[in-house]
Amino acid sequence: MTDTIRVIPIECKFGKTSAYAYYIDAPEPALIDTGIHSSAEDAIEPVLKEYGIQIEDMKWILLTHGHVDHLGGARAVWEKTGRKAKVVIPKKEAELLRNKNKHLDDYDQLQGKYVDASYQEMHKNILMNDIGEGIEPADEVSDGDTISLGGDVSLTVVETAGHSAGMVSFILNGLEWAFAADAVQMYGGAQGGFPTIEQPALYRKSLNRLFEEIKPKRLFLGHHFLDNNGNASQAQLDGEEVVKALKLSLDMDKKLAAVFKRHLYEGKIEDREGTYGRFTSIAEELEYKGNPNHLPCAFFVTMNGYEEEYIGF
Numbered sequence: 681m682t683d684t685i686r687v688i689p690i691e692c693k694f695g696k697t698s699a700y701a702y703y704i705d706a707p708e709p710a711l712i713d714t715g716i717h718s719s720a721e722d723a724i725e726p727v728l729k730e731y732g733i734q735i736e737d738m739k740w741i742l743l744t745h746g747h748v749d750h751l752g753g754a755r756a757v758w759e760k761t762g763r764k765a766k767v768v769i770p771k772k773e774a775e776l777l778r779n780k781n782k783h784l785d786d787y788d789q790l791q792g793k794y795v796d797a798s799y800q801e802m803h804k805n806i807l808m809n810d811i812g813e814g815i816e817p818a819d820e821v822s823d824g825d826t827i828s829l830g831g832d833v834s835l836t837v838v839e840t841a842g843h844s845a846g847m848v849s850f851i852l853n854g855l856e857w858a859f860a861a862d863a864v865q866m867y868g869g870a871q872g873g874f875p876t877i878e879q880p881a882l883y884r885k886s887l888n889r890l891f892e893e894i895k896p897k898r899l900f901l902g903h904h905f906l907d908n909n910g911n912a913s914q915a916q917l918d919g920e921e922v923v924k925a926l927k928l929s930l931d932m933d934k935k936l937a938a939v940f941k942r943h944l945y946e947g948k949i950e951d952r953e954g955t956y957g958r959f960t961s962i963a964e965e966l967e968y969k970g971n972p973n974h975l976p977c978a979f980f981v982t983m984n985g986y987e988e989e990y991i992g993f
């Protein structure tokens with residue numbers, strides 16, 4: 681078994697934020713996640729070139745989940761490989777790769793419920809601009825599947841849903857390195873200052889599974905996330921840092937769940953006016969001050985998730 685494999689982190693920057701794609705050096709080279717539509721041109725191709733790697737040599741494009749900042753660039757990267765790379769996505773999120781309009785439906789079900797029509801229009805335009813045209817996946821993966829990158833390099837698929845409905849992590853076998861993207865968010869994204877948790881019960885379950893069963897030796901994350909002191913962490917974490925990141929993520933869920941439950945009156949969140957609608961008192965207690973009209977607004981998506989868990993809308 682190989683004792684190390686070269687992984688090249690590629691920071692895809694857009695607006696004030698960024699998302700990481702990772703190149704895995706293997707007989708059949710793979711790219712994990714792809715940033716947004718413009719990232720292929722702006723970040724992935726030039727960074728690989730610095731390392732003497734041609735983007736067209738990529739054999740695999742592996743997507744951890746269907747969010748715009750991870751999947752948006754898949755089409756453009758695939759085109760650059762002469763449509764030869766195999767594009768892989770979790771089965772539960774495959775429709776997001778196939779059909780760009782599915783992102784608009786998901787938006788309507790989540791953040792769209794909480795912002796004014798004028799912002800909805802703007803957000804939808806951003807989404808359509810940042811996501812490439814649909815592609816038919818070469819493979820739709822589920823928990824336990826393996827992907828061979830040639831030689832003795834292989835990845836196992838572990839479902840780590842909760843951040844999104846069906847997201848997966850890819851585990852590099854032998855080294856036990858986990859490409860976990862947004863399955864582990866500590867205290868939230870360094871830019872938005874809040875974790876995005878679409879389904880808290882699943883998020884918690886996935887974190888516990890990573891912590892107790894998978895025990896990754898290294899984590900490759902999708903963004904810079906905040907620790908308990910408000911400092912942005914590195915996107916790559918090792919050893920003890922992995923354990924700490926998992927614990928912090930579980931702590932944050934515990935804290936959010938407790939605050940949410942405290943704000944329930946007679947089984948529901950009290951209707952009130954304010955910057956964050958019916959979640960305004962929760963935002964005040966958490967001292968959350970993020971822009972409610974920013975895309976994405978992790979706060980609304982996450983509150984929607986706890987509401988579904990504890991109230992069952």
Ligand SMILES: [Zn+2]
Nearest residue numbers: 745747843862
């Ligand atoms: Zn995401």
